[in-house]
Amino acid sequence: MSERLLEVKDLQIQFGSGETAVRAVDGVSFSVGRGETVALVGESGSGKSMSALAVTKITPRAARYGGGSIRFDGEDVLSMSERALRSLRGGRISYIFQEPMVSFNPVFTIGQQVREALKLHRPDRATLSEVKRLLDRVQLPERLARAYPHEMSGGQLQRCMIAMAVACAPDLLIADEPTTALDVTIQREVLNLLARLTEEEELAVLLITHNFGIVSDLAERVYVMQRGKVVESGQTEQVLTRPEHSYTQALMAAVPRLKRSGGHDGAA
Numbered sequence: 001m002s003e004r005l006l007e008v009k010d011l012q013i014q015f016g017s018g019e020t021a022v023r024a025v026d027g028v029s030f031s032v033g034r035g036e037t038v039a040l041v042g043e044s045g046s047g048k049s050m051s052a053l054a055v056t057k058i059t060p061r062a063a064r065y066g067g068g069s070i071r072f073d074g075e076d077v078l079s080m081s082e083r084a085l086r087s088l089r090g091g092r093i094s095y096i097f098q099e100p101m102v103s104f105n106p107v108f109t110i111g112q113q114v115r116e117a118l119k120l121h122r123p124d125r126a127t128l129s130e131v132k133r134l135l136d137r138v139q140l141p142e143r144l145a146r147a148y149p150h151e152m153s154g155g156q157l158q159r160c161m162i163a164m165a166v167a168c169a170p171d172l173l174i175a176d177e178p179t180t181a182l183d184v185t186i187q188r189e190v191l192n193l194l195a196r197l198t199e200e201e202e203l204a205v206l207l208i209t210h211n212f213g214i215v216s217d218l219a220e221r222v223y224v225m226q227r228g229k230v231v232e233s234g235q236t237e238q239v240l241t242r243p244e245h246s247y248t249q250a251l252m253a254a255v256p257r258l259k260r261s262g263g264h265d266g267a268a
């Protein structure tokens, strides 16, 4: 058993070729330990989502892997068979994305969809009682099993996404801007839920966000990305209080400092 659950080394992903090629991920390395929450931050287009999608090779068809390695629990993901990748996706590694609505099929009830998620990897547990237990885990009333996606709020749908993501007891949850589309108060509730679940289930999380407040609340370590590269990384507290790279400093300067009004701001 390897110590690091996920180990990405010198990953290269590009779109197109020749002079017009875009190096979306340009030699990126990062790791996530078992049960650890790690954040990727950086401006739009810096390669965060591509790095995250690469972990189970669900990058867009046009993406080309130019080098580097991805090891999950010691296994080389980039050379896995399609079958092995399918069992990894949603089994040991699951995702939640920004827009919960697009992840649901409008013609099936929530209960049916949670059950489908179970059927893929845990067919023995694809029962109505397990669906209800999962809804309860994310603090949703059981009756919502009979609701259709359009009958639910954004926050409720995101809770359902989380229920589906943890249905098969994954080792790693990859959350790509999980709360960006939600109201601020609902964001907080969903983040608290995530924090609680990750602790209870010893789930490792790769969290992508633009929000440094979320980083400091949830992540033990952080990687700062710019134009396809990691420019700074370290313990969250250290990176956020003493950013060394000018890009990290600039990113943080762009964040409204609400805490400052209380005269309580650790950063100089």
Ligand SMILES: Nc1ncnc2c1ncn2[C@@H]1O[C@H](COP(=O)(O)OP(=O)(O)OP(=O)(O)O)[C@@H](O)[C@H]1O
Binding pocket: 015, 022, 023, 024, 025, 042, 043, 044, 045, 046, 047, 048, 049, 050, 051, 060, 062
């Ligand atoms: N299908 C595609 N075809 C061509 N280029 C793409 C494609 N998808 C992404 N890219 C490029 O890859 C780079 C990295 O994109 P990525 O989605 O990883 O950024 P990101 O850091 O997640 O940004 P955001 O914060 O906006 O989500 C960008 O330059 C983007 O234009």
Ligand SMILES: [Mg+2]
Binding pocket: 048, 049, 050, 176
């Ligand atoms: Mg993205």
